[in-house]
Amino acid sequence: MPSLSYLFARLLQIIPTFLLVMVFIFLLVRLLPGDPAIAMAEAKATDAQLEQIRHNLGLDQPLPIQFLVFVKNTLTGDLGRSIMLKAPVTEIILARLPTTIFLGLYSVLLAICLAGPLAFLAASRVNRPVDVAIRSVFQVGLSMPVFYIGLLLLTVLAAQLRWFPVGGYGKTFLDNLHHLMLPALSVALYTSAIILRNLRASLIEVLDADYVQFARAKGLSRRIVMTRHVLRNALVSTVTLLGLSIGNLMSGTLVTETVFAVPGVGRLMLEAIFARDYPLIQGLTLTFAVLVSVVFLMTDIVQSWLDPRLRQS
Amino acid sequence: MSMVLQSPVRKMGRVSAFLGRAFSRPSFVIGFAILALSIALALFPQFLAPYDPLAFDLGAIQQGPSLAHPFGTDNFGRDVLSRVIWAYRVDMQMAFFATIFALVIGVTVGAFVGYYGGIADTIFGRCVDAIITFPFLVLVIAIVAVLGPGLVNMYVAITAVNWVYYARLTRAEIMAQKANDYAAAGRVLGYSDRRIIFRHLLPNATSPIIVYWMTDMALAILLGSSLGYLGLGAQPPAAEWGVLIAEGRNFLLTAWWMSLMPGIAIVLTGLGFSLVGDALADLLRPKGR
């Protein structure tokens, strides 16, 4: 297992990154044109009402002060109040986050289940028809925008064949699995195409590596060679990729949640942007950044568990 | 200057040998054919599209594919084929402009940072960490929100995020090349850093960058059409595949051709780029020692 000091070092690295992330987020949101007050009040409000709203949001303070307030509040878990939803941002996000995390995990799982076995099949039959077929299908998957995959799945599997509900979110766990199958699948298709490509390549490479040849020369059984020597080594780079594609996955949920009417943070992000909901955009972007960092951290840990060479900090 | 005396025949020979190898691969041939067609459509839609992509024909609303309208018509009676063809112009442009500036900026930054290392590299590393901590689309959407929707702003937004990926790649590649003795030889020969970076290291680092660029252009189309679909990219009535799909979104079951045809165009073009990219990755891979 990775040592505690490795974990500690890895956690420390996050701090400067996060300060920068906070600066980015803050600046970005301040740069949004249009007045959140106008966005909030829509057309009907009077100028005095707008002024009041601005004051309540602290938008009449100088920028550095606003930033300090932002940092301080963020650290205490207070992300402000959503303009659009008139509730504490933290509360809203916490309420919506599980859905997105569920969707994310679900699609990662689907992607792995889809790509893993097929990558093995392809790598063990390099350039044979099976391999070519698998790669072609996934190549097409790679060229499809997530929203389009979503639409196709929605039209064919839900609207036409009625195998799955059209959208929305279930109430129980199983219900959720059923409801989120299509959104998860449409995100997973792209991710699995990437995983397949990478896993196939690294399997081929590992199968050819000296230590695998050496393992065979030792007369080890096929099962041991495959699991202990091939799979584990091939996974090292795939895990990194999986970690890196979490960003993709998040982007994917942004779109699918909209297409499939899934009430997660992805859709909320789009809504918040269209509504110029400063605090909510801020909170959500931060949430995404935290999510991605957590995933990066986890992949690092898994990787260093897999690969002892990475354990020295 | 030193190129002048080089025998052009030899150079040509090399190029044709490379092409020969390339064209003996079915995947490259298919990808290349798709891209060539896409570029032709993007350059000359006015000659190739049968109808005006914007003209309403209230007498021919949502007609299915027929001889007159091979891809059918949309809810304003516009010819879907013509709109898909005109969309090539927008989407191919997107593929190019959304990536080229990121490429130029990223490669330059990456080359310098990779060569000099040190504090600039540390700062760069932190920035990269911070930027890749945001999901790509989240950041792009947020920047588009800053700048307002539209194609040019979309290019700016994508470039603002995307250069990091090129820079990262170039940096790694330059660092790897820098470890080669020819770079040290350049220093011993008293060459300037600029010469070493741009004449020696960078030319040797281009293959993976070009390969990445190819896939990135495919990604740019996917991203651009996603933004168009969400209403943040190209704007209606302009024809762009994402926008066309969004327009057809309401008629998935009744007028399926409205969204299916542009969908096929996206997939095909993306396929073209990735096939060519994959083939190049194989072809440009340095020959074993």
Place this chain on the structure above:
Amino acid sequence: MIAPSPLAASPLLSIHDLVMRFEKPRSLSDTLAGRPRQVVSALNGVDLDVMPAETLGIVGESGCGKSTLARCIAGLNRPTSGDIRFKGESVIDLRGARRRDYNKRVQMMFQDPYTSLNPRMTVRDTLREAITVHRMREGGGIDRRVDELLDLVRLPDGAADKYPHEFSGGQRQRIGIARALSLEPTCLVADELVSALDVSVQAQVVNLLLELQDDLGLTVLFVAHDLRLVRHVSHRVAVIYLGAIVEIGPSETLFARPMHPYSQALLAAAPSLDPTSRRRAPALSGELPSPLDIPPGCPFHVRCPHATALCRREKPTLRPVGHGMTACHFAETIGGA
């Protein structure tokens, strides 16, 4: 600066107490935990004079700092401390035009024939670039010079417009030599020039080097680990152990009667071509200590069969013994034995 003695020829290169340390990057948590920065001591006070027109062989085990020394001389690494003088002038802090000027006279050739040439440039491009950047020739003279150089290193006529991957390893090394010679240097640093080549090809390159040296009066620093080859090529040989010279002397005497126990072990371990003179016990046991953690006293004491308490305590200095210099407290007794 010490006035050159009118009697002995003054050294072309003179290296004094050269130290090179590489600091390993320290992670944030190391810094916080107050762990000291890890330092690789690649060179620990090297003293060396190189005479004009001589060939100085440098041998030692992997990681002992041979390449680092070569790179410091060529100006690729900036030493941590110490001095390198070329014709009496310090070259450590040279910059810009003066650095270029120095490198024009001191050139380096590299070990790996596969990575030392830019794969995207033809041989002609490579040579022309060096010639034009330094304005060695003008106009048509450039191409004449390229042909001349290729001739010099015995490459066929058609070679100029080929790319490196079209050549064999030995030919590539010769291109590397041509490139170094294009600046008309007086001193060549050859870092493992032939180590990567097949035995059948090594001789071609070594012969060429010897010939060029005689013709052009070059000074050569010949870094290698093949003792037989070093002995054949060099006038003098320096043996390096853990970043310091332990013995230096005329090639013949050093190989015939090594004074330092390490030199002795090195020679004993080298496989002999005579199948009848087989020895059964290994010449030396144990591994080379890590340069991260160099033993105190004589760095060789952990592997030395003759080590005493003095060796563990006190670092011997390089002192004249016999025909050369040796850094061993007991050089006379051991060498004599």
Place this chain on the structure above:
Amino acid sequence: MNEIEKETVLDVRRLRTEFGLAERPLVAVDDVSFQVKAGEILGLVGESGSGKSITLRSILGIVRPRGRVHGEILWKGRDLVPLGEAALRRVRGREIAMIFQEPMSSLNPLLTVGLQISENLAAHTDLDAKARKARAIELMDMVGIPAARDRLSDYPHEFSGGMRQRVMIAIALASNPKLLLADEPTTALDVTIQDQILRLIQALSRDLGMAVILVTHDMGVVAGTCDRVAVMYGGRLCETGPTADVIGDARHPYSLGLLRSIPRNVAPRTPLYSIPGAPPSLDALPAGCAFTARCPVAGPECRDVRPRLDSTGPQRQVACHHREQALVHFSAQEAAQ
């Protein structure tokens, strides 16, 4: 001669290994035949790419699936070529063990050294976990790794190159194989370490009666270690015989040239003999003798007619049309120096 009493354990007959398309195969090893007796160390020399490693791999059947092996490989009378994976697995590691060329990449970087040794034991012995551990420690001790018990749980990257090579040997020796295929076990190592490892292999072969095929391209290593030697060139054998005979009295122009290009008994700084040209690439071999292009005594028939490996004395075989001319040519050369 008591050699005759020793049993021939491995008999390789007309081995041919090809890669690539069946229509246009790349023949890496062609028509190679040799025998190895119990307790004997056979040296296999040749330059890079001459097919040494492929020969060894062919014996164990691990060039599959992409390489095709033809001919007979009789292991104690049983042909290994037609055997399936399952049957081969019982031979691999248990009766025939192999050490790979690259100690850096041949150990799985993700697994502890202890596990990599004991998985071999688990596959070929009935030992339980505790006994395996004890045996692993014993093996590590045997190959000279200090503090073996503590190092079992270390990972390969925590070992130096020489130690890794020793770990490989420990793994190979785990189940007391009758034949050890050692593919350049020391090329990556320093002379002092090389010396230690060669002594180790020699001792094991002598003490355990283990047959060894030692691949190397260093004639010195052969001279110091092997009982017999086979010289390979371009995928074919060109000369075999007892070590002393081949080194002292080589007959093939390639062996002769190779031995002559090593500086030995020549005046320092004089030109060495060099074999002209570069090693051939496998896709451009002539139908006849592979050495034709570089051979000083080649005649017109050499290009088209492949010379047979003919016996020229007890245990001596040479494949050359112009043996006599070669000998004359090289003696004349020697006299000229």
Place this chain on the structure above:
Amino acid sequence: AIERGGAMTFARYDDSTVIDPVYADRNPDLWMVTGLYETLLRNGPDGAVVPGLAEGYDVAADGLSIRLKLRDGLRFSDGSALTGADVVFSLDRARNPELGPWAGLLGAVDKVSADGNQVTLTLKNPDPTIVSILATFNTGIMPKAAFEKAAGANDQEKARAFFEAGPVTSGPFTMKSRVQGSSMTFDRNPNYWRPGSDGKPLPYLDQVDFVIIPDDATRILKLQAGEVDAAEFIPFARVGELSADPALKMELFPSTRIVYAPINTRETRKDGSKNPLADVKVRQALNYATDKSVLIKLVTFDTGKPMTSLMSAATQLHYGPEPLYAYNPEKAKQLLDEAGLSGGFDVTLTTLAGSADDATLFTALQQMWSPLGVNLKVEQVDNPTRGEKNRSGDFDIHSYGWANDVNDPAQVTGWLGYYKQRQAVGTGWNNAEFNTLFEASNVEVDPAKRKDEYKKMQEIYAEGAPLLFLFETPFAVAVSKSVEGYVQTPLGANDFSEAWRAK
């Protein structure tokens, strides 16, 4: 006949945030308020004001006070009695300018008092709209005791806590559960006062489930798949298709919704250049040059109607005998000639990015106007930017939509035409006569006189053409055949009180 019991599922386009009479400010909030909180008076099916919680109302002759008597035995959903104290509490909250955005509607109210079931509103000045306001969502009656018990330091927090806990209500439904952004369930309020057609209290349904599906196509797919019973905001493009679906009823509820395009009437543009649209003739010409029937076909798929006045035909006091500026290109040409602009000029249409309707509008207008030499250019912005441009007058023409929140013409008239409120919807149109009439009408207690004032204002406005008068659209809701009686009122409120489901 009507059947009681059962549940229906309704697919909404957006979620409510806080359904509180005072804080509701977005349509998804305020259109739900009356489902939970009953007002003293109600809007009848024809738009006339009818009694609600109050048995009736009585406006004093001087117009300075109103008396209302609550019905007997009114109870909240928790069974507690609904009394005058609750009314005073609710109305005081509603008119507190510190709280919600709608307090201005009750600006004329000086004091609210109650004596048992007798409620009296004292006014500072006569207000002809006050009766309508008492039928408007923001005066819904909340339970004083329960609200004050809710946790929170201020009214805002209390309102939120009250709402989150499943509020005690006075309307036909109570809120049973809610998952923000996803779903919401209304339960029948057993104590609701109003009887149904079978004589027993409303509502007929036991439960209404709401699911939030912002995407139009997904919402419709869900309806078609039978996963929901009704879907609101059907895009007009789909109306034809859904009407033909035998399992569905395509309802087009009359609405007060209008789509129009404010025209900048200022003499100069923001950038200082001369504004050709300042000339009323030019504005009229553009109106004449616009073929509304084509727009109605393209944008609303023939579900809309041309505007006949500044306000929708469903608004009280509407006056508009015929569609405004029927398509007449010759007239347009002539007017432009008179304005001295026969040579043509450039106009920019500011559209909402991503809006297909705006895109259509632009394409169509460009084609319609180009024969006149009017070169229409497009500028695409997002919603907040459009709002800002509207406020600062930095536009030529842009599109807007409107639906009344109050059942009285004053709101829309003030919004569109009264300069002092918002510079006449940002157009800068400042007509003294119109302004005077508007001010007078706001204190006019004589209904006949007020009606007359409104007629005049509408005529002046039509003549002045500070807008491109486009069209009115209905509320399109598709409902499963098994559900009856669902209504969306002209003001947009979702009314489930008389909906029922056939078993």
